[in-house]
Amino acid sequence: MGVNGLIENTILVRVNEIKQITQQVKEFSFIPIDEFNLPTFSGGSHINTYVAAENEIICRPYSLVHHSLIDNTYKIVIHFSSESKGGSKYWHERMKVGDRLRISYPKNHFPLSGRAKHHVFYAAGIGITPFLSMMKELKSKNKSFELHYTSATKSSCAFYDFLNEFYREETTFYFTKELNSSRIKVETLLDHSIGTHVYFCGPNRFITQFNESAYAFGYPKSSVHIEVFTPQLLAYSRPFEVKLANGTTKQVPVDKTLLDVLLDEGLKVPYSCRVGRCGTCEVNVIDGQIEHHDFLLDEDQRKSNKMILTCVSRAKSNQIILEI
Amino acid sequence: MNNLIVEEASFIDGKRKYLICSNHKGRQLIQPILEKLLEKNYSFDFVFIGFDSSPEQLQNNLKTWLQNQKMGSYLYLALSKEELKNLRPIIEDVGFFEDEVQYVGYGEMNSKVFCCRCHSLTELKNLEIGKEVQCQNCHLLLSVSDHYSVHYDAYLGNIAKL
Secondary structure, three states, X not given: OXXXXXXXXXXXXXXXXXXXXXXXXXXXXEEEOOOOOOOOOOOOOEEEXXXXXXXXXXXXXXXXXXXXXXOOEEEEEEEOOOOOOOHHHHHHHOOOOOOEEEEEOOEOOOOOOOOOOEEEEEEEHHHHHHHHHHHHHHHHOOOOEEEEEEEOOXXXXXOHHHHHHHOOOOEEEEEOOOOOOOOOOHHHHHHOEOOEXXXXXXXXXXXXXXXXXXXXXXXXXXXXXXXXOOOOOOOOOOOEEEEOOOOOEEEEOOOOOHHHHHHHOOOOOOOOOOOOOOOOOEEEEEEOOEEOOOOOOOHXXXXXXXXXXXXXXXXXOOXXXXXX | OHHHEEOOOOOOOOOOEEEEEEOHHHHHHHHHHHHHHHHHOXXXXXXXXXXOOOHHHHHHHHHHHHHOOEOOEEEEEEEEHHHHHXXXXXXXXXXXXXXXXXXXXXXXXXXXXXXXXXXXXXXXXXXXXXXXXXXOOOOOEEEEEEEEEOOOOEEEEEEXXX
């Protein structure tokens, strides 16, 4: 347990610069409060940010887009979401230069493959962010890569000028609301030579479409990488009951995850990514049928019906009994 | 490498294209896969290696052929175990890894056991996990574990008797 009751160790930082990148996108720079060197990180890493709002601590993961060893800063980029439950709304409307917050140490659930012969990034909208550090890393190592990036218009396309300046050869843009612009298509996946690894980041719908197409085209799982920052929305979610080892029962309503309910109950259950990627929140299941929505467990583990990733998965049966 | 070579090929469905490479003897091992592909009317390339191919020719031709393939392809290589062992670095250098290739082999293969005491390598034919072998350097009796090192291309040998 970290300081201030947070589940992980954190670094106290101050916002030292805010830049408007596009109408909907802002870039935030942090420097540490104490004399402390911010750790370096690998391409694709992110941090959890902990912002103290009135009655709650808003925790959100954001990709690290930049790290400067010279002025000891980190940068993140945030897209304002009209559906924001507090995260991007707070950052865009209330965060000011000089404000303090806590951030986690960098973590990477979306690393570059070490054995790819060629890397291909597919980004939609703000999904560009993890690829900025990944491309920088690959460029510095003289590795082969390309970027396919779709956005509504040039003016809403974050880092359009930057990419044109530094990654012109590697980048193909697709604008959905510009005349004479081609559209990004899953069929592009058919063009990649053997040894290619593909990476998808963007809205869930975009990721699902490309992910499913890659498998349909015969890509092995190990060559396909996805970055998800928000849990998949489940239109068909239903409530269920969770029974704990001490006999307590709790309801899990449709708008809450099993993890939320366990945390509300005061249980010190570990978790990290909250999107079914890292496995930190895995809990053993004693009884009940599981509806898996994670990206981690393999077919055999799912069929065993013995474990659940509480951050995204739910119960198929009316009740599930957990070993906690 | 032993853990990657199978003697019976298994059919992997759902690939956009299948690539098959065998010699005369390997052809028998791969026959069930060919029949399956024909039955399902799946797209495949078949490369047959004749008796007159030198190892260098085979490696160069195979590399050229595989480098031109696209993602979603699945490779079956049906050759002697020794040939498969020698070809594996080339196959991986092109970009085919465990879940995109099946090594189907026949015959014997030399394997190595890494001695936990003196760190030397002992070669033996037809390695079996759990089998006891004597280290050729320090003569310690080793039990062959299933812990395989890609770096040494060898299995770890633990002390068999305390």
